[in-house]
Amino acid sequence: MILLFSGVVAVLFGTGAFLMLKADLFRVVVGMVMISNAAILALIGSGLSRGAAPIHPLPDDRLSDPLVQAMALTAIVIGFAVTALLLAIAYRVYTSHESVDLDELSREEVRRERELEREEISP
Amino acid sequence: MTLLVLPLAVVWLGAALLALLDGRRRFVGWAAVAVLGANVAGLAALGARVTEDGRQELVTGNWPRGVGITLAADELGIIFAVLSSAVLLVALLYEVLAGVRSRTFPSLVLFMAAGLTGLFLTGDLFNFFVFFELSMIPAYVLSVYGDQARRKIGAAFIFAVVNLLGSFIFLISVAGTYHVTGTLEMRDAAERLADAEPASVMLIAVGVFVAFGVKLGLFPFHFWLPPIYVGATPAVAAILSGALANIGAYGLLRFGAALLPAELELGARALVVIGSVSILYGAMQALSRRDVREVLAYSSIGQAGYILVALAVGGRVGFFAAVVYAVVNSANKALLFLTAGLRGWLVGAAFVVGAFSVAGVPPSAGFFGKVAIFQAGVAEESIALLVLLFVGGALSFVYMFQIYQHAFWRPEASAGGREPSPAVLRGLTLGLAGVVVAFGIWPEPLLALSGGAADLLAGDAGESAP
Numbered sequence: 001m002i003l004l005f006s007g008v009v010a011v012l013f014g015t016g017a018f019l020m021l022k023a024d025l026f027r028v029v030v031g032m033v034m035i036s037n038a039a040i041l042a043l044i045g046s047g048l049s050r051g052a053a054p055i056h057p058l059p060d061d062r063l064s065d066p067l068v069q070a071m072a073l074t075a076i077v078i079g080f081a082v083t084a085l086l087l088a089i090a091y092r093v094y095t096s097h098e099s100v101d102l103d104e105l106s107r108e109e110v111r112r113e114r115e116l117e118r119e120e121i122s123p
Numbered sequence: 124m125t126l127l128v129l130p131l132a133v134v135w136l137g138a139a140l141l142a143l144l145d146g147r148r149r150f151v152g153w154a155a156v157a158v159l160g161a162n163v164a165g166l167a168a169l170g171a172r173v174t175e176d177g178r179q180e181l182v183t184g185n186w187p188r189g190v191g192i193t194l195a196a197d198e199l200g201i202i203f204a205v206l207s208s209a210v211l212l213v214a215l216l217y218e219v220l221a222g223v224r225s226r227t228f229p230s231l232v233l234f235m236a237a238g239l240t241g242l243f244l245t246g247d248l249f250n251f252f253v254f255f256e257l258s259m260i261p262a263y264v265l266s267v268y269g270d271q272a273r274r275k276i277g278a279a280f281i282f283a284v285v286n287l288l289g290s291f292i293f294l295i296s297v298a299g300t301y302h303v304t305g306t307l308e309m310r311d312a313a314e315r316l317a318d319a320e321p322a323s324v325m326l327i328a329v330g331v332f333v334a335f336g337v338k339l340g341l342f343p344f345h346f347w348l349p350p351i352y353v354g355a356t357p358a359v360a361a362i363l364s365g366a367l368a369n370i371g372a373y374g375l376l377r378f379g380a381a382l383l384p385a386e387l388e389l390g391a392r393a394l395v396v397i398g399s400v401s402i403l404y405g406a407m408q409a410l411s412r413r414d415v416r417e418v419l420a421y422s423s424i425g426q427a428g429y430i431l432v433a434l435a436v437g438g439r440v441g442f443f444a445a446v447v448y449a450v451v452n453s454a455n456k457a458l459l460f461l462t463a464g465l466r467g468w469l470v471g472a473a474f475v476v477g478a479f480s481v482a483g484v485p486p487s488a489g490f491f492g493k494v495a496i497f498q499a500g501v502a503e504e505s506i507a508l509l510v511l512l513f514v515g516g517a518l519s520f521v522y523m524f525q526i527y528q529h530a531f532w533r534p535e536a537s538a539g540g541r542e543p544s545p546a547v548l549r550g551l552t553l554g555l556a557g558v559v560v561a562f563g564i565w566p567e568p569l570l571a572l573s574g575g576a577a578d579l580l581a582g583d584a585g586e587s588a589p
Binding site for chain 1: 249252253256260263264267272273274276277279280281283284287288291292294295297298299301302305307
């Protein structure tokens with residue numbers, strides 16, 4: 001089971017990293033979401049155990065680890081909030097530059113730098 | 124014991140309340156200053172308690188130890204907590220005096236203060252991650268604060284993505300630690316990690332190093348840093364370099380020296396190489412730039428290298444140097460970034476104090492940072508390291524003097540149509556410069572507290588003081 005988990009984590013992280021290297025901003029955000037989910041799965045996998053819910057544990061019960069559930073829930077919330085923030089930033093980039101392509105953004109930046117330099121040389 | 128909770132609770136509640144109000148109104152700004160001032164005072168009181176009675180610990184909710192979440196304050200945590208909150212206070216005061224330009228600014232600074240206070244005072248690995256995120260998210264938003272948000276938004280996106288990747292790699296390392304040790308309590312984890320299987324612990328160590336390397340802006344992970352620091356307003360740049368970058372230094376010290384000492388020793392050579400490249404790369408890039416903020420941004424990369432080299436040297440001398448250097452560096456950077464945006468009488472004096480402190484000229488605080496680093500180099504008995512430290516120091520002197528000359532001595536720069544900045548702002552930066560000089564003249568409190576932190580770390584690493 002742990003092997004399966006680590007396999008899924010590896011595939012998710014790899015896919016996320018691949019998407020993050022794309023120039024399209026929204027692919028980068030999706031890549032970030034996949035990596036955050038890989039981290040959450042790694043958290044669950046770190047304390048994987050079979051057993052009853054630890055609501056009223058008796059001494060000779062086999063229990064599943066509740067701590068990883070709590071951590072995974074917290075991490076999901078944080079990942080969700082962060083995704084919302086990233087999407088908001090990406091949307092701001094889209095509304096102000098009318099483009100979601102990082103290559104295009106950097107080209108525009110270079111162009112602007114050149115203009116500034118030209119202004120500085122000949123005011 | 125309430126002293127442990129109070130600074131965190133005050134600033135967290137204040138942040139949540141002020142988020143509902145319009146931060147551009149004066150009383151909101153001043154209320155934020157008051158809340159943050161209370162936070163700094165509480166942390167300072169806690170610091171006095173820690174130096175007298177040693178480590179303070181509190182398990183939340185009266186749970187037995189090992190079940191509840193621990194809050195703990197020791198010398199290492201408290202020195203960074205006080206420093207970061209103080210830098211945030213100065214930057215917030217600067218912005219309130221200059222006029223806040225966005226309704227969220229005061230509460231974002233308070234949220235960051237809450238995150239940083241919690242991060243430096245937590246004794247729990249997963250809580251470390253939570254506070255880490257709590258202090259990073261305001262930073263993503265603050266990086267586009269001010270005019271011309273349109274131009275900064277691209278850099279802000281890259282900043283957020285790169286640092287989030289670092290955070291999630293750290294989370295995976297936390298998961299790994301929990302898997303290997305079965306605990307999230309830092310001290311228990313440190314004990315059990317020592318007996319764990321080395322290969323898996325090494326993986327955890329690499330993840331932690333990458334996460335904090337990104338935060339600190341070390342050489343291979345630095346590419347997000349210059350555009351952010353150059354685009355940010357003076358107060359935000361001071362916050363990012365003076366308060367937020369402390370996470371990187373503290374994290375490397377706490378995790379490297381206290382939790383993973385064996386791995387730190389194993390990787391020492393690699394860390395020295397990365398740190399040296401960082402020093403030289405930062406200095407060379409800084410030397411070739413003319414814009415003040417750009418030079419300071421690259422200088423931050425170089426200074427981060429010193430901290431890493433000191434950490435890699437290890438032992439009491441190395442940890443001591445890393446702590447002192449990190450503290451002095453963040454004070455310098457806060458001072459320089461705040462001063463860089465100002466014009467007028469005595470601003471040059473404040474800037475030159477910061478510049479000399481970066482270069483390590485007495486009587487500024489930077490002198491003791493440099494001395495501690497050289498002591499670490501001597502303890503390592505490596506000529507190459509000493510030469511490197513000397514060259515790095517000389518280069519930093521050259522580039523700091525160069526931008527001082529460029530920014531304050533050229534006639535068109537000093538009279539270039541820009542009116543002198545408000546006197547209160549100049550007074551504030553001058554006061555900060557006074558603090559930097561005061562720590563250079565009377566460094567005992569800083570050195571004693573750093574020494575305590577270094578003793579603690581060297582004790583954890585199982586080494587006797589040299």
